[in-house]
Amino acid sequence: MTLEILKAMIKEEWRLHTSLIGVRLFAFFPLLIFFICFIASFFLPYFRSIITTSQMFLYAHYLLILFGVRIGAFGLFGKEVMNRRFGQASLIAYSSRTFPLSERRLFLNFFVKDIIYYLFLWLIPIILGFLIATPFIGINTVSAFFACGTLFLSFLLGLSIVFFLSTLYAHSSKFLILLLVVIGITVLIFSKNLPFDIKTLVIPYSIFYQITFKKILLITLLIIVPAALSLFFIKVDYPERKKQYKNSLIDISNKIRFTVLAHYVAKDFLDLKRSEGGVGKIIFQFLFPVALTWMFLSIFSELIPSVKAIMIFSIFIGIVSSSIYNMLTAFDSFNSYMFLPVTVSTIIKSKLISFLIFNIISFVILIIASISMNQLFYFLPALFSFITISFYSLSMTVYFAGLHPSTFLYNLKIFSQYIVAVGPLLFIFTIASIINPFFMLISPVLILPSLYILKKSYKKWDNWQPLGF
């Protein structure tokens, strides 16, 4: 890795974001995250009657693994992740043809740069917010400080594992899918009869409670070996599978002609299918985190019997499913439609239809999860909770960020508004689900205000003027 390239890439990323959002609004984003986390930490004591501090730490470690998983799928996306995030901007990462540098080296720099960015944008502010709040909430600051270290290890573990899996996927998608299915089935079958303490599976959490040389060695190997293998085998250049494709737009449009805007929806499907990584995007950005959470909740539900795991799962899947919208908008820039008789609201509506179709997957997962967790009794409240959260947070995303969620949500003002609109609801839903899952049966009343917000969003974004000449 060349330090100059890394520095230049960091500068480039900074300028890219600040040119879209403004220096102040972007620069203060980590401060906002710090502030939110600091305030949120004051709510932790209220959970103590339901779950212990130790269980809270367990969840925190798991969430950090998940955070690493969400951003670690670079091995799969390769160059495309940059393309999708930044459009066709001329970036250093594209310059292997003009610079005497290999694509592998440029990509390694890009990867490290992104880790540094996520650290400063999210991870450090989250950890500091919690750490500074600890003296006020009755958590030992020294042990909280130690937890920050193990939480960071959790993040690196998630990152490293998914980086490795996504590199595997780039070489053989079939092998990876088979491997994941085998692991999933094994865990589900043997989770109830494990010959060891279940908590030791989350190694950084286990280190938090008892640090041993063996555990340190194990976590070091688990982080370094997959990451090193991924970098060694990383596939930056995807071979062209074929040059000619079957023209399927009209066929797909005809199959889904029950939807208005069928041709836009068909385009979304083709974008997703034909872009690099293909189905891998859905696997790594949606199915893998969902499956991981499912497994986590299945395994650990026995530790917290008062909490109905399916209810927590429904909240989680509601939030994650709303991120499908981000994925759908990442391929399209409205600039490609500006010269056609198309409004922004038409494109938003078409993305919502695609979103609804993709969410059939979430619905099926929820059914299977309720059966496998043996909590079918709570399926209806879980379903209502999932639908309401998914739809409400989606309507807020559309209102605040329109067709640019992956960029605009880094705007300090927009993100604060989004958090204020969605955060309290998630908190209330979580508490209500824990107290009595059947409270969630009244949650769909929020669908009406969500529809109203969507209607307002259409008007707002149709009047939006893009920047530039």
Added chain:
Amino acid sequence: MDNVLEMINLTKKFGDLTAVNNVSFSVKKGELFGLLGPNGSGKTTMIKMLTGQIKPNKGSIKVLDLDVLKNPIKIREKVGIIPEQETPPSFLTAQEYLEFVAKIRKISNLEEICDKWFKLLKFEDQRNALCKDLSRGTRQKLMFAQAFLHKPQLVFIDEPLINLDPIIQRTLKDFLLDYINHGNTIFFSTHVLDIAEEICTQIGILDKGVLLHIGSIQELKKTKQHLESFFLKLVKDGEP
């Protein structure tokens, strides 16, 4: 002859920069109007305003008797636009892209129209290739085709023939001349003066957002001046 396009006191500012400054002129039906100017003179901004893609800070625009500010979508239904920078979506094939645009524009007899364009611009062998795999020139051909699919009365073209080989350039020049002979109008912006001199009936010269000249090519030819020397003198000295 009727005006198909009229603008009065058109002004567009981006922060401190005035991209288009108080420009007024009109274009008549059946003309091939060339908007000329150096890089950054405001040509693209003007086309975006004329087609309702961006709003002016001041001024009014009428296109095909419609107020552009009030009816931007209706304008884009009626006209064709070839933007300077946009390329077709990466993951549709060339044919799918034309079908997609045809669906948006509610055009039937898709196959016949697509075939015509693939043949005319000689890229039939590329019709099943993804747009991201096409060369720049082929993408430009595709953008050309999408703008004419619905046979619009007025077409806006931003830098029409860059990236194209001489054979296709000739084909398209002939096509554009034939198109205006059928009573249609073309409004294009370029800084390639040879092309403008060869095919335009009217020209406007824009520099730093200000309209320096408007007139017919015939009048210019009568003064025995070449467009290039006329343009250079005008842009350098502010007078021909």
